[in-house]
Amino acid sequence: MSDLLVNDEDGLRTITLNRPAKRNAITMAMYAGLADALAEATENPDIRVVLLTGSGGSFTAGNDLKDMAANPPTGDDAPPLRFLAALHALRPVLVAEVDGPAIGVGTTVLPHCDLAYASARAVFRLPFVDLGLVPEAASTLLLPRLVGARKAAELMLFGEPFDAAEALGMGLLNAVAPDAEALREMVSGRVAALTGKPSAALAATKRLLRDEQAGTVSERLELDRKVFQSLLRGVKPPDAHP
Structure with missing residues (x-):
């Protein structure tokens, strides 16, 4: 079973993080696949919208640190850097469907998304300082623009978890659905509306x-x-x- 699923249908490319036993923690191989899937979507004129989601009740637990230690992302062509470059250059509208944990890159990817929706059980966290690191994905620039400088500093410096209601209130999300099924229905409707546009x-x-x-x-x-x-x-x- 692939750790990353890519499906195209009616102008929509759905990219699913599919490693549920590890809460969809992202490996170097998955980053490479994500980079390729996003770059291909930009080049394909038939793709209007890209939907990023996760399987098994998780969005992503963030980077697989064990895999990252075994395959350190060195060099300008490292898979995480290719992913971020493809993310920044993405032509289609990018929609995030967040159910369950959205840790680390699961949160920092959201400012790059044009629209973001979550279930009520979604949990967000930026644990970078606690890991002896700094937040990635240009989030120290983009997150303050969304939520304000003071709030962004609080989220990043303390690294404490926050829930979907708080994420909605600070502007990180467009809407929150009561459960996973309602989330899928809501996102499906939003995506269908987008793919029908020029x-x-x-x-x-x-x-x-x-x-x-x-x-x-x-x-x-x-x-x-x-x-x-x-x-x-x-x-x-x-x-x-x-």
């Missing part, structure tokens, strides 16, 4: 939301104009109505 418009809107170069209102107005006009050339006018 691919180019979805990708361009995501790109504008993520753009860090046009920092002033006037710069953003100019960027909006360029992207809007480029898309407009491909838009068919609606049928006239009497």
Whole structure:
């Protein structure tokens, strides 16, 4: 059985962390697979949305530290770094479906997601300082933007667990479902709505939301104009109505 499942259907690529006996702790091989799956989704024009989820009642327990010690991620092409680069460059809309533990990278990946949903039993934690490390995935930059500098410092410095209700309240999640089944139904509906939308418009809107170069209102107005006009050339006018 593969530790990473990838399935494409109707414009959706679902990537499932599938190591339930280890609460989906991520190995170097899984990072390599994740990097490839994300890069392929960016290159495939038929993929509008990528859904990241976990099996067996866990999102992920974070890095498999035993595997990481045996296969240290050294070099610019190390699997975790390739994964983060592919994550940052991802063209399709990225949706997280979080059920159960979301530890370490299970939390730091969420600011990279365009939308994030969780079950009420989801638990989040950033244990990096306790492990003698620093948070990865540019989370020291991205998390404060989502939850505020003071809250991000508290979460990262203390490394204490927090629940889905708190994650929702601080803006890390879009919504919380009461249980795993309700979560799947909610995410399925949200994803179906997204995959039914024009691919180019979805990708361009995501790109504008993520753009860090046009920092002033006037710069953003100019960027909006360029992207809007480029898309407009491909838009068919609606049928006239009497």
